[in-house]
Amino acid sequence: MSTTLTVQPADTRSAWGAVMSMALCVAVLIASEFMPVSLLTPIAGEFGVSEGRAGQAISISGLFAVITSLTIAGLTRRVDRKLVQSAFAALLIVSALIVAFAPTYPVLMIGRALLGVAIGGFWSMSTAIVMRLLPAEQVQQGLAALNAGNAIAATISAPLGAWLGDIIGWRGAFALIVPVAVLALVWQRIHMPSLPPRGIRRANPLGLLFRRQVALGMAAIFLLFMGQFALFTYLRPYLEGVAGFSVPMLTGGFLALGLAGLAGTWAISRLLRTHLYGLLIAIPAIMAGLAVLMILSAQVQVGVGALIVLWGFFGTAAPVGWGTWLARTLGPEAEAGGGLQVATIQLAIMAGAATGGLVFDLLGWQVTFALSATLLGGSALCACLALSHRRSQR
Secondary structure, three states: OOOOOOOOOOOHHHHHHHHHHHHHHHHHHHHHHHOHHHHHHHHHHHHOOOHHHHOHHHHHHHHHHHHHHHHHHHHOOOOOHHHHHHHHHHHHHHHHHHHHOOOOHHHHHHHHHHHHHHHHHHHHHHHHHHHHHOOHHHHHHHHHHHHHHHHHHHHHHHHHHHHHHHHHHHHHHHHOHHHHHHHHHHHHHHHOOOOOOOOOOOOOHHHHHHOHHHHHHHHHHHHHHHHHHHHHOOHHHHHHHOOOOOHHHHHHHHHHHHHHHHHHHHHHHOOHHHHHHHHHHHHHHHHHHHHHHHHHOOOOHHHHHHHHHHHHHHHHHHHHHHHHHHHHHHHHHHHHHHHHHHHHHHHHHHHHHHHHHHHHHHHOHHHHHHHHHHHHHHHHHHHHHHHHHHHHOO
């Protein structure tokens, strides 16, 4: 049964409080997911595993996010969405505690798996919930707030992780996630109104793939994120072991990468209204070129520093572009479309981290970065095909 998702709550101020609590939770979720990128070396050292195997801490969260995002709408169709989102926020807290105190590598992976469940469930429903919380004319602003939380997390997770890891250790870095997650949960419980479940227009998100435009878009998203994280997950070993960055240089480099991501998100979001498909094609193409340049200039620290800044500028902005594409392409089917997109992104992150780790351990960092460039080039090609199909349907 089709329903209208957007309603105007009695108290818009409280609704915005709920949206901002969601934005904070998004920031903590994304920061938790990607913090191992800058802590890979100490995590691997403590548990006595290779850096490639330690990188699977990211891929396992992606696996469970995929499973959750594809099934959660059906499993919770009779449950109040406020309760569902609060449960995922609580699961984030549990995950952070398990990781911070993990005595062994398998226990660490259990904590990361629970994080994946929280990410997949929370993200897949977030767009539809914002559409229910806010009046129609404010929905775009609400979605922008969620994207801001994502961008801020991408900005702070790597440099903050590297800095905290150097001061209080990687376990302390994960432990500090807990109080922020508790704040997000309490804030959400205070401001989010009851959101009784509604009929789901399309219970199976995979059914959307029968549309050629959606299939091409999801293929482009998959290749973009797989290519990005095949390289990004192993950026610290590259910077530290190949380019010769010291720990302070690593912290500064990750901070510069994150700040560039904020700048890129701000700049590119202002071009999406008129240049959506051009940007969806250009961003992965440019990132493929950057991956190749990282191979060629690995011994030039200044050059490497400039390249990772550019990587942050374009890579962090990419999800904003594809989020806009989703809204324009699947507007009324936001919950199903959101679940499919989250599943695609998380599957790509998992595949990128896992494949990149295997290649990194077996064939070396140069082949890993070349693989990333190839995948990103494929994303640009799929975006070109999506644009061509869209024009042919006019």
